[in-house]
Amino acid sequence: MVTVLIAILLPFVCAALIPLLYRRLRRVTHLGWFVLSVPFILFLLLARYIPQLAEGKTFIHTYEWIPSFNINFTTYLDGLSMIFGLLITGVGSLVILYSIFYLSTKESLHHFYCYLLLFMGAMLGVVFSDNLMVLYTFWELTSVSSFLLIAFWHHRKASRAGAKKAMMITVFGGLSMLAGFLMLYVASHTFSIREIVANVEVIRDHTLFTPALILILLGAFTKSAQFPFHIWLPDAMEAPTPVSAYLHSATMVKAGIYLVARFSPVFGGEAVWFWLVSVIGLVTLFWGSFNAVRQTDLKALLAFSTVSQLGLIMSLFGLGSVGHYYGYEENSILYTQASFAALFHLVNHSTFKGALFMMVGIVDHEVGTRDIRRLGGLMSFMPITFTIAVIGSFSMAGLPPFNGFLSKEMFFAAVLAIRDVEAFSIADIGLFFPIVAWVASIFTFVYSLILISRTFLGKLQPEKIDKKPHEAPLGMLISPIILCLLVVGIFFFPNILGHYILEPAMASIYPTFPTTSELTPHIHAWHGINAELLMTVGVIIIGIILFKTLKSWKPLYRLFSQKYTFNTYYNRMIEMSENGSQKLTNKYMTGNLTHYFVYIYVFFVALIAGYFVWSDAMTFNFDKDSAIESYELILVFVMIFAAVWMIFAKGRVTAMLLNGVLGYSIAFFFVIFRAPDLALTQLVVESVTTALFLLCFKYLPDLMPELPRKRVQWSKALISIFVGATVTIVGLAVVHYDRFEPVATYFNDAYELAGGSNIVNTILGDFRAFDTMLEVVVLLIAGLGVYALTKLKPRKEEADHEN
Amino acid sequence: MESLILVLVGILVAVATYLILSKQLLRVILGTAVLSHAAHLLILTMGGLKKGDVPLLGESEGPYTDALPQALILTAIVISFAVTAFVLVLGYRAYKTNGSGNFDELRGTPDE
Numbered sequence: 001m002v003t004v005l006i007a008i009l010l011p012f013v014c015a016a017l018i019p020l021l022y023r024r025l026r027r028v029t030h031l032g033w034f035v036l037s038v039p040f041i042l043f044l045l046l047a048r049y050i051p052q053l054a055e056g057k058t059f060i061h062t063y064e065w066i067p068s069f070n071i072n073f074t075t076y077l078d079g080l081s082m083i084f085g086l087l088i089t090g091v092g093s094l095v096i097l098y099s100i101f102y103l104s105t106k107e108s109l110h111h112f113y114c115y116l117l118l119f120m121g122a123m124l125g126v127v128f129s130d131n132l133m134v135l136y137t138f139w140e141l142t143s144v145s146s147f148l149l150i151a152f153w154h155h156r157k158a159s160r161a162g163a164k165k166a167m168m169i170t171v172f173g174g175l176s177m178l179a180g181f182l183m184l185y186v187a188s189h190t191f192s193i194r195e196i197v198a199n200v201e202v203i204r205d206h207t208l209f210t211p212a213l214i215l216i217l218l219g220a221f222t223k224s225a226q227f228p229f230h231i232w233l234p235d236a237m238e239a240p241t242p243v244s245a246y247l248h249s250a251t252m253v254k255a256g257i258y259l260v261a262r263f264s265p266v267f268g269g270e271a272v273w274f275w276l277v278s279v280i281g282l283v284t285l286f287w288g289s290f291n292a293v294r295q296t297d298l299k300a301l302l303a304f305s306t307v308s309q310l311g312l313i314m315s316l317f318g319l320g321s322v323g324h325y326y327g328y329e330e331n332s333i334l335y336t337q338a339s340f341a342a343l344f345h346l347v348n349h350s351t352f353k354g355a356l357f358m359m360v361g362i363v364d365h366e367v368g369t370r371d372i373r374r375l376g377g378l379m380s381f382m383p384i385t386f387t388i389a390v391i392g393s394f395s396m397a398g399l400p401p402f403n404g405f406l407s408k409e410m411f412f413a414a415v416l417a418i419r420d421v422e423a424f425s426i427a428d429i430g431l432f433f434p435i436v437a438w439v440a441s442i443f444t445f446v447y448s449l450i451l452i453s454r455t456f457l458g459k460l461q462p463e464k465i466d467k468k469p470h471e472a473p474l475g476m477l478i479s480p481i482i483l484c485l486l487v488v489g490i491f492f493f494p495n496i497l498g499h500y501i502l503e504p505a506m507a508s509i510y511p512t513f514p515t516t517s518e519l520t521p522h523i524h525a526w527h528g529i530n531a532e533l534l535m536t537v538g539v540i541i542i543g544i545i546l547f548k549t550l551k552s553w554k555p556l557y558r559l560f561s562q563k564y565t566f567n568t569y570y571n572r573m574i575e576m577s578e579n580g581s582q583k584l585t586n587k588y589m590t591g592n593l594t595h596y597f598v599y600i601y602v603f604f605v606a607l608i609a610g611y612f613v614w615s616d617a618m619t620f621n622f623d624k625d626s627a628i629e630s631y632e633l634i635l636v637f638v639m640i641f642a643a644v645w646m647i648f649a650k651g652r653v654t655a656m657l658l659n660g661v662l663g664y665s666i667a668f669f670f671v672i673f674r675a676p677d678l679a680l681t682q683l684v685v686e687s688v689t690t691a692l693f694l695l696c697f698k699y700l701p702d703l704m705p706e707l708p709r710k711r712v713q714w715s716k717a718l719i720s721i722f723v724g725a726t727v728t729i730v731g732l733a734v735v736h737y738d739r740f741e742p743v744a745t746y747f748n749d750a751y752e753l754a755g756g757s758n759i760v761n762t763i764l765g766d767f768r769a770f771d772t773m774l775e776v777v778v779l780l781i782a783g784l785g786v787y788a789l790t791k792l793k794p795r796k797e798e799a800d801h802e803n
Numbered sequence: 804m805e806s807l808i809l810v811l812v813g814i815l816v817a818v819a820t821y822l823i824l825s826k827q828l829l830r831v832i833l834g835t836a837v838l839s840h841a842a843h844l845l846i847l848t849m850g851g852l853k854k855g856d857v858p859l860l861g862e863s864e865g866p867y868t869d870a871l872p873q874a875l876i877l878t879a880i881v882i883s884f885a886v887t888a889f890v891l892v893l894g895y896r897a898y899k900t901n902g903s904g905n906f907d908e909l910r911g912t913p914d915e
Binding site for chain 2: 626
């Protein structure tokens with residue numbers, strides 16, 4: 001099963017190649033032509049497996065990665081991942097083709113296509129990975145590449161803000177999903193989704209099962225922009241339109257839906273799952289379509305419409321999960337048709353919404369604005385674009401003869417069927433589902449009409465637009481035309497799609513069912529006059545009435561105060577956390593070196609002295625001390641006297657001379673303690689240091705009396721005494737430590753080993769010669785530093801004022 | 804003897820700490836110099852004091868005093884000299900550029 005591995009790796013390899021190819025290709029042609037080949041080849045490679053999958057086969061292959069942690073690179077190709085694989089590569093090809101004409105060669109294309117390929121690889125990785133950890137890695141990679149793509153025009157403030165928002169929300173969800181995955185691992189001892197599905201009976205009783213369910217759903221909901229996390233998607237529209245068409249309508253936002261579909265066999269029978277997925281989905285459906293109506297930016301309108309449609313698909317999967325509760329039985333199709341409709345609408349949505357995004361991109365590109373208050377009357381100038389808009393919008397609104405009609409009807413059928421389900425006490429609020437679905441569909445119809453009429457009908461307002469409108473170049477039209485052909489084609493031949501693509505995916509969602517061919521309804525455009533059709537007719541009639549009276553009820557939106565939107569809550573939360581962390585940081589990062597020293601010392605004392613006290617290591621043994629001579633005692637007192645005087649020294653020369661006293665006294669000690677080499681070195685170094693101090697005093701200011709408050713002085717004194725005491729205590733406790741043989745005896749053979757009779761010298765020059773060499777390097781660096789600091793001057797005056 | 808020297812080391816460390824905690828660059832530099840004195844004495848004490856002969860083979864019969872701390876200190880003396888010299892010159896340059904040797908006045912712009 002190398003194909004799947006290639007599918008995941010090829011985009012990454014090509015993304016890595018782009019920086020190399022970019023310089024060569026930029027003079028010859030648009031970089032996009034090279035990039036286009038990647039998804040196109042992958043699409044063909046994957047499409048070869050469609051017939052085999054339709055026969056019920058699945059393909060799995062494991063590449064060992066970190067077997068000790070149960071993390072293997074397992075690729076899994078089944079019906080569900082196939083749908084997504086085809087969407088990612090298929091829509092990807094069309095989007096890249098479109099982007100070739102949308103983005104001029106003056107843009108930094110190498111960045112754009114690098115990120116786009118990165119995203120493509122990550123997304124394919126998400127859908128083809130069987131291992132949860134690998135899936136998670138790719139999942140976060142899609143967030144990162146989405147961040148980079150939204151901020152592609154990073155000179156715009158709105159782009160950066162939108163990218164940050166998308167990143168914050170999706171990564172927050174991703175992290176909770178990771179926690180959910182780990183909980184599943186604790187319950188099941190495996191990271192493999194297939195094995196989890198196979199052992200679901202055992203896992204279900206684990207206490208972590210429900211927390212894992214909720215956390216994983218949080219990941220899915222944030223990624224798929226479900227209410228109330230939908231707020232990132234409209235802001236993500238700052239991305240170039242090809243990105244919006246690709247990531248934020250066709251693929252990445254569907255990753256959450258993929259996750260829900262993939263985990264349906266695990267969590268499907270749970271009441272929590274049913275209620276969360278279906279109700280949140282329905283609320284999102286309603287809220288998205290309700291808000292889309294009031295948008296004035298075409299892309300914002302499409303963003304809310306995407307939010308709404310994602311909610312629709314989500315809720316369908318929620319309804320379909322009832323099938324897991326009942327297991328396989330004769331009338332399972334009553335519930336499973338919801339999942340089927342979800343898959344069907346997933347594909348349909350990608351086709352018509354992709355076309356619509358590309359249409360909006362064309363309008364933006366050729367007219368210079370996408371504000372519907374400035375647009376209008378473009379029909380005669382852009383007839384082909386208009387046709388695309390009509391096909392896409394009508395499909396979105398659920399009108400025949402477009403594929404949206406079929407899936408919308410199935411959606412109605414599913415919400416109607418759920419009324420009679422006894423499980424989870426759904427029947428109590430059974431009417432809730434069809435009513436919300438119906439109302440949301442009316443708003444969908446209204447904004448679809450707004451999309452067409454405000455852009456293409458009415459009067460042209462030439463004074464409000466910058467460019468003279470004209471039809472887009474053919475290259476830009478190819479991709480949306482192909483998508484529109486699919487929109488119409490799927491309507492007329494839905495069962496080809498149903499049999500080859502959707503049916504194998506049904507088997508992935510209901511793996512425990514013996515057969516799924518009975519679960520896939522035969523799709524009819526006409527099934528007599530029934531409730532669904534009447535609902536559609538109602539949607540059309542009321543939708544037209546609402547559209548005609550739009551002006552009179554639009555003030556209704558003002559009832560929703562701007563103070564209480566989710567965006568304000570999000571902004572306030574971000575602001576609070578930023579301010580809070582800044583305040584906290586400013587509290588201790590004062591920019592004052594003295595404070596930092598205080599932290600270091602307090603930590604030192606607390607850790608070392610604290611551990612000594614805690615571990616009861618303070619055992620002192622004075623028996624082995626050697627004797628003290630009177631002249632040594634005098635020397636000690638001289639040093640103590642000099643040291644303490646240093647603190648109170650008024651002048652710098654006094655302080656420096658006292659330092660000299662300390663240095664020379666230590667030289668005396670070195671003599672007493674049988675270290676003649678040290679004594680010699682110390683004498684030389686102390687003399688040179690004193691000279692250096694004197695030399696620098698010429699340029700340095702004299703000591704100022706320290707004049708801080710008494711309290712500060714005392715706390716400093718206290719810290720100093722504690723530090724000194726800690727060193728003494730530790731020293732006393734370890735000085736006669738004799739549990740190990742001293743290594744010093746080894747050096748007693750210095751004459752044989754190194755040919756020298758001065759042991760200290762042989763250590764420095766032979767045994768530890770590398771140390772000495774590095775010591776010389778330190779001297780050299782210090783010398784260079786001294787030279788640079790004294791001799792070099794900033795080249796220009798400005799160098800001092802870089803701020 | 805060892806205990807006495809360790810007490811001395813403690814006092815030196817306390818003085819050095821106090822100097823390092825002051826606000827003037829020159830005192831801080833002096834503090835580091837005192838601290839290195841303390842460290843040298845501490846290392847030497849750890850090897851035992853006056854426990855043997857001068858580690859020169861052939862001069863005496865032994866046993867010799869531990870030579871390893873002495874070698875370590877020899878390296879340390881030179882390096883502490885290098886550091887002191889560098890920090891002194893750094894203080895000189897900082898004073899020349901900023902016109903102050905006081906940390907309170909060397910804090911940079913408040914919003915950074």
